[in-house]
Amino acid sequence: MHVPDGFINVATAAGAGVVAVSGLGASLRRTGRDLSERQIPFAGLTAAFIFAVQMLNFPVAAGTSGHLLGGSLAAILLGPWLGALAVAVVVFMQALMFADGGIVALGLNVLNMALVTALVGWGVFRSVMRVLPRRSSAVMIASMLAGATSVVASSLSFVFQYAIGGEGGAPLQSVFQAMVGVHSLIGIGEGVITAVAVGAVLAVRPDLVKGVSDLQLPRLATAPSRKSILAFVTGGLAIALALVFLVAPLASGAPDGLERVAIDNGFIESAQEHPLGGPLADYSVSGIENEQTGAVLAGAIGVGATFVAGLIAATILRRRRSA
Amino acid sequence: MSGGHAHALHFHGHSPIHRLPAAVKLVGLLAFVLAVVATPAGAVWAFSGYTVILMVLLVLSEVPARFFLTRLAIDLPFIAFALLLPFVGEGPRVELGPFAVSAAGLLGAWNLIAKATLSAGASVLLAATTEVPDILAGLSRLRVPAVLVAIASFMIRYLEVVAGEFRRTRIAMAARGYKPRSALDWKPVAVSAGALFIRSFERGERVYQAMLARGYDGNWRTGAHEPITRSQWLAGLLPGIVAATIMLASRLL
Numbered sequence: 398m399h400v401p402d403g404f405i406n407v408a409t410a411a412g413a414g415v416v417a418v419s420g421l422g423a424s425l426r427r428t429g430r431d432l433s434e435r436q437i438p439f440a441g442l443t444a445a446f447i448f449a450v451q452m453l454n455f456p457v458a459a460g461t462s463g464h465l466l467g468g469s470l471a472a473i474l475l476g477p478w479l480g481a482l483a484v485a486v487v488v489f490m491q492a493l494m495f496a497d498g499g500i501v502a503l504g505l506n507v508l509n510m511a512l513v514t515a516l517v518g519w520g521v522f523r524s525v526m527r528v529l530p531r532r533s534s535a536v537m538i539a540s541m542l543a544g545a546t547s548v549v550a551s552s553l554s555f556v557f558q559y560a561i562g563g564e565g566g567a568p569l570q571s572v573f574q575a576m577v578g579v580h581s582l583i584g585i586g587e588g589v590i591t592a593v594a595v596g597a598v599l600a601v602r603p604d605l606v607k608g609v610s611d612l613q614l615p616r617l618a619t620a621p622s623r624k625s626i627l628a629f630v631t632g633g634l635a636i637a638l639a640l641v642f643l644v645a646p647l648a649s650g651a652p653d654g655l656e657r658v659a660i661d662n663g664f665i666e667s668a669q670e671h672p673l674g675g676p677l678a679d680y681s682v683s684g685i686e687n688e689q690t691g692a693v694l695a696g697a698i699g700v701g702a703t704f705v706a707g708l709i710a711a712t713i714l715r716r717r718r719s720a
Numbered sequence: 721m722s723g724g725h726a727h728a729l730h731f732h733g734h735s736p737i738h739r740l741p742a743a744v745k746l747v748g749l750l751a752f753v754l755a756v757v758a759t760p761a762g763a764v765w766a767f768s769g770y771t772v773i774l775m776v777l778l779v780l781s782e783v784p785a786r787f788f789l790t791r792l793a794i795d796l797p798f799i800a801f802a803l804l805l806p807f808v809g810e811g812p813r814v815e816l817g818p819f820a821v822s823a824a825g826l827l828g829a830w831n832l833i834a835k836a837t838l839s840a841g842a843s844v845l846l847a848a849t850t851e852v853p854d855i856l857a858g859l860s861r862l863r864v865p866a867v868l869v870a871i872a873s874f875m876i877r878y879l880e881v882v883a884g885e886f887r888r889t890r891i892a893m894a895a896r897g898y899k900p901r902s903a904l905d906w907k908p909v910a911v912s913a914g915a916l917f918i919r920s921f922e923r924g925e926r927v928y929q930a931m932l933a934r935g936y937d938g939n940w941r942t943g944a945h946e947p948i949t950r951s952q953w954l955a956g957l958l959p960g961i962v963a964a965t966i967m968l969a970s971r972l973l
Contacts, residue, residue, distance in 0.1 A: 403835025407758045425865055435928075437867065441874020442924045445882050446917055448875060486871045493746075493855055494729060496791070496843035499836070500753040564761075564831055567805055590913055597914030602921070 399491065400506055400555065402499030409562025414504025420512040421485055427478040436479060439605065443471050444483040450590070451487065465583065468514020469522065469547040470591045473540055473608040474598065477519035484511035505558055513554045518547035518591075522608050531612055533599060537592045539608075544591030545584035552580035729791055729847035736955075737781040738849045741948050742858025744956030749846050751960025753839045755967040761831035763970035770838050770966065773959050774845070783848045791844045792837070799837075805829040852876055881927065882920045889916055 405413075447467035467487075471480035485507045491497040498506045522543040529535035556573045563572070599606050737745075752773070759766045778788055805828045806821035813820040850858075856876075860869045889912050 401832070401836035402753055402757050402839035403832055407754070410757070421868075425867060428867065437870050438874050438878075438924060438928045439921070440871045442878045442881075442921055444871055444875035445878035446920065448879060449882050449886070450913070482868060483871055483875075486868055486875055489868075490872055490875065492843065494847050494852065496729070496840040496847065499757075499839050500750055500843060501757045501839070564828060567825070567828070593911060593914040594917050597911075597918050598921075601918050605921070 399488075399498030400502040400509070400558075402501050404499070404564060405502065405505055405558055406562040406564050407501060409558055410499075410501050410505055412504075412561075413508050413558060417485075417504040417507040417512065421482065421507070424478040424481045424485075424512075428476075428482060436475070440471075440475055440479050440483045443474055443480075444487050446594075447471060447484060448487050448490070451491070465587050465590060466510055466514050466548055466551060467587075467591075468511060468551070469518025469540070469543040469587070470594055472515040472519040472547075473522050473543065473591070473595050474606055476607040477515050479607075480519070481511045481515035484515060487511075505555075509551045509554045509558075513551050514547040517550040518543040519608070521546045526609070526612065533596070536599060536606075536609060537596055540592040540595040541588035543588075545581075545588035548580050548584040548587045549577060552576040729844060730851060731783045731787055731848040733782050733849065735780060735782040735849070737777065737845070740849075740956050741861075741946075741952060742850050742854040743861040744858075744948060744952055745846050745850060746855070746858050746862060748956040748958075748960045749842050751957060752842050752963045755960065755963035756838045756842075757835055759835075759967045759970050761827050761834075763973075766966045766970035767834045767838065770963055773962060774838060774841050777845055777959060781845060781849050783845070788841075788844060788848065791848065792841055799833055802829040802832040802836075805832070877927065878920065878924050881923050882916070885916055885919045885923065889919070 447470065450465050450467050466484075468480065468484045471483045474480065475483060488498060488506045488510055489503065492500055492503055492506070522539045525539035525542055526535060529538065553576075556569070556576050559572050560569055563569070595606060595608075599609070603609070752770075756767075756770055759770075778785065806816070806825040807819075812823050814823045814826065816826070846855075853873075856869055856873055859872070860866065893912065
């Protein structure tokens with residue numbers, strides 16, 4: 398997920414930098430208001446933990462590299478603003494100390510991995526908690542969903558940046574499929590780890606979980622049961638496929654939009670709207686339903702293929718370990 | 721994950737580049753990388769120019785080439801991806817040996833490899849010649865908000881705590897006969913990740929209390945900053961300025 402320098406053009410990276418800096422500024426202002434001195438070491442510890450978790454790193458075919466992100470974990474423990482700051486620090490230090498992720502691309506990486514994951518993760522967590530009964534099992538479910546959604550949102554944010562200023566030369570369609578497909582699978586792992594880590598903290602030190610600080614939860618010391626995690630993995634796969642069915646038609650509009658820009662500069666504004674999904678209605682009216690079905694099929698095949706590839710990779714790893 | 725991996729990229733030395741203030745090096749790195757990324761992919765001569773700059777800096781820094789190159793291996797996954805581009809790219813085809821590959825993809829691959837490698841090389845050089853506390857001091861000197869610098873310093877302290885707890889957990893699991901067999905064997909992994917977090921936190925809390933007991937009050941005492949002289953700024957920014965000149969020439973020609 399760490400975008401290297403040169404993958405996205407300077408103008409887009411600079412634009413993302415402006416968004417990232419204002420996002421961090423807003424986070425700083427929001428945390429400054431109610432930051433106790435004890436929270437900074439806790440933020441540092443969360444950052445260190447995420448740093449360690451992110452070192453489980455493997456390359457993704459048509460994107461950069463894939464690993465757990467940790468943004469939703471940080472948000473649930475620290476709140477969205479301090480959580481975003483903690484992950485942003487991780488991204489900064491990785492670029493400066495380990496050359497992981499570009500320097501000019503810092504804005505892109507902070508945006509994708511810190512701001513999007515923390516804010517989306519927090520939003521999902523709080524919305525799910527609002528709907529579910531206030532039990533600690535609800536916290537597990539909410540954390541799983543938050544973790545999974547935040548990773549997919551992060552990969553979508555990257556695909557969006559690639560659509561605007563990608564320099565790789567790979568077709569947007571395959572970047573979309575690889576990124577969102579693979580990250581739907583990573584999202585399952587992210588959801589499980591997030592839920593288990595939140596569950597562990599909740600069982601021992603419920604005072605440290607910002608996401609439930611205002612909810613009256615009966616104290617319950619449990620990690621998620623085997624059944625609930627199995628249900629989550631199945632559900633996650635279903636959601637990954639559903640996502641492809643819902644989102645792939647939107648992405649199929651984007652290359653069209655870009656091509657149109659090349660032909661006629663007057664269409665720049667409408668082309669930029671496409672990846673956001675605004676003009677979906679227009680598209681179904683103008684009758685390219687065949688193309689959409691094609692994109693959906695391709696996306697579904699993409700997710701299936703990445704899942705199989707993941708299984709094969711896991712099997713090979715297992716063989717090598719036991720050998 | 722050995723205990724000292726926060727300094728994995730550092731190479732101890734006393735070269736002129738080691739001695740430059742971290743703030744100057746950070747600005748210089750940003751200028752150099754900006755110039756590299758803004759260069760059109762077709763300007764091969766410009767990229768050779770950047771390579772020469774980087775090699776001169778490497779020699780000046782007295783960092784062994786082997787040390788530098790092994791640290792640059794972080795770039796390898798991207799290169800593997802870039803090598804795929806000519807085959808998946810769209811548009812007109814060109815002959816390349818036995819294959820007909822996409823011209824746009826070929827250019828994209830070259831673009832990505834050249835820019836990512838040069839930028840990563842510059843970052844590796846910074847990390848090799850600058851100690852982590854100096855990077856933090858440099859960031860705070862460049863007016864990075866104090867909260868961010870404080871989180872970063874705690875993160876670096878706690879990395880060792882997390883790594884230590886991780887090692888102990890692994891040993892405890894091995895002592896009880898557990899051998900991780902599969903990446904899909906998620907339950908022990910997930911549960912120990914949760915336990916790792918709690919154990920690290922409780923140790924981290926004790927570290928923090930020990931810091932408070934020794935007079936920590938939220939400020940890092942790094943000693944007075946020596947003022948950065950004009951010649952230090954000039955020396956640090958020179959590679960960036962040369963690179964920016966090459967970049968401008970490549971865009972105008």
